[in-house]
Amino acid sequence: MLIRENYRINLQAEEAITDFLCAVLRGDSLDWPAASDTDFYDVLLKQASYHGVDSLLCHMLKPTAAWEELPDQLQDALQQKLMTGVACEMVRTRDLLALLEALSGAGIACLILKGGALAYTHYPEPGLRSRCDTDFFIDTGDIRKIRDIFHGLGYQLSGWIYKSHQFDCFKSEFGGAINYDIHWRPNNRSKYARVFSYEEVNRESVPVPGLDGALTLKPVHALLLACMHRAGDPMHDADRLIWLYDIHLLVSALSEPELFEFAQRAVGENIQAICRDAIEKSRQCFTTSVPGQVEDILAAPSQASSIHRRFSDSQLALIFDDIRQLPDVRSRFELVWEYLVPPADYLLNRYGKKGWFWVPALYLRYLFGGIFERVSLR
Numbered sequence: 001m002l003i004r005e006n007y008r009i010n011l012q013a014e015e016a017i018t019d020f021l022c023a024v025l026r027g028d029s030l031d032w033p034a035a036s037d038t039d040f041y042d043v044l045l046k047q048a049s050y051h052g053v054d055s056l057l058c059h060m061l062k063p064t065a066a067w068e069e070l071p072d073q074l075q076d077a078l079q080q081k082l083m084t085g086v087a088c089e090m091v092r093t094r095d096l097l098a099l100l101e102a103l104s105g106a107g108i109a110c111l112i113l114k115g116g117a118l119a120y121t122h123y124p125e126p127g128l129r130s131r132c133d134t135d136f137f138i139d140t141g142d143i144r145k146i147r148d149i150f151h152g153l154g155y156q157l158s159g160w161i162y163k164s165h166q167f168d169c170f171k172s173e174f175g176g177a178i179n180y181d182i183h184w185r186p187n188n189r190s191k192y193a194r195v196f197s198y199e200e201v202n203r204e205s206v207p208v209p210g211l212d213g214a215l216t217l218k219p220v221h222a223l224l225l226a227c228m229h230r231a232g233d234p235m236h237d238a239d240r241l242i243w244l245y246d247i248h249l250l251v252s253a254l255s256e257p258e259l260f261e262f263a264q265r266a267v268g269e270n271i272q273a274i275c276r277d278a279i280e281k282s283r284q285c286f287t288t289s290v291p292g293q294v295e296d297i298l299a300a301p302s303q304a305s306s307i308h309r310r311f312s313d314s315q316l317a318l319i320f321d322d323i324r325q326l327p328d329v330r331s332r333f334e335l336v337w338e339y340l341v342p343p344a345d346y347l348l349n350r351y352g353k354k355g356w357f358w359v360p361a362l363y364l365r366y367l368f369g370g371i372f373e374r375v376s377l378r
Contacts, residue, residue, distance in 0.1 A: 017047045022285040035071040052130040052242030055085040085127035111137040117216035122249040133179035141327045162335035190318040192228040223250040231274040248286040263297035272298045
C-alpha cells in the first residue's frame, strides 16, 4: 500500500502529481486523499488533461474500490471526459471510414500512424487514446492526388506541403473539427526523416482491427516511430504521459525477437540513444519490462561524429534526398519555392514583427540565415 505522504501535493510541484498519475495507471494500490482536499483533485484533473490520460484514468479507476471514494466532482469530470472521448471517436471513425473508401476508390494507399492506429491496436477502447488528429503516411507519388481528394470532400488544407514533409487537412463537424495530418516522411527532423520509407513499412504493414481495410505499421516500426516522435520536436513535452504510455504498451506487446529487431534497427540507424531514453522513461513511469540483452544492444555508443555523418544527418542532405524522391519536376520546383519564398505572414510570425514594411528585411534574414543553417550541417 502506497501512502499519501509519498505523494504530498505541492501546487508548484507538478512532478508529484505526475508520479501519482503514473501510479494509478500502473494499477498500484493507493491511499487517496480525503474528498475535502479539493486542491489535490483540482490539480490531478488538470494534470490528467494536460498529459492526455483523463479518459484512460476514468477507465482504469471505475472498476476499483477507489472510485467510490473519489469526490463527486472528480467522478463527474472524468466520466464527462470519457463520454466525450467515445463520442469524438464515433465521429472520427465514421469520417475515417468514408475517407478510406474514397482513397481506395482512387487507387491511393495510405497507412494510419501514431495514436490514430494505436487507439485500435493497443488500447482497450479507441476512445481512451486522446488525440487531436489522425496521421496518415503516404507515398510521395500520391501527394497531389490525395490533396485533390481531400479538397473535393470539403476539407480545408493548410501548412507547407514539401518543406515540412506533411500537410494538414481539416473540416468542421458537429461543432468541432476533424483533423488529418498527412506525412510523406516519418518525421520532420532531418536525423529521423529517412529512418524508414513508405515503401518499406507498407510492405510489412498490418491491418487495424475495427477499421475495415485500414493498415498501419507493424509494431516494431510503430515503436521506432513513437521514440522518434518523442524526440523529434523541441516544442513538444517529451514526457507527456500519453506518449510514454504508447511506448509502454508497444514494448509490453512485443515478443522478444521483435524487441531484438527493434534494438538492432535502432543501432543500425544510429538512433539508439533516443530509443533507450524513451524506454527508460517508460520504465520509470510504468515499470515497463525489457530484456537485459535488448538493453545491452541499445547501450551501444552512437556513431562517432564525422563530416560524412554530419552531412548525412543534416537538413541539406535531406533537401537533396527530397528532390530525388519527389516524383516530378513540378513537385521539385514547389519544394524549392517553399524554401526560398515563404509567405509574408510566416515571416512576420516567425520573427515576431508587425507591419508589412518589415517583410523585405525579414526575407533577407530568413534567406541568408537558412543558407547558413543548412550549409553549416547543423
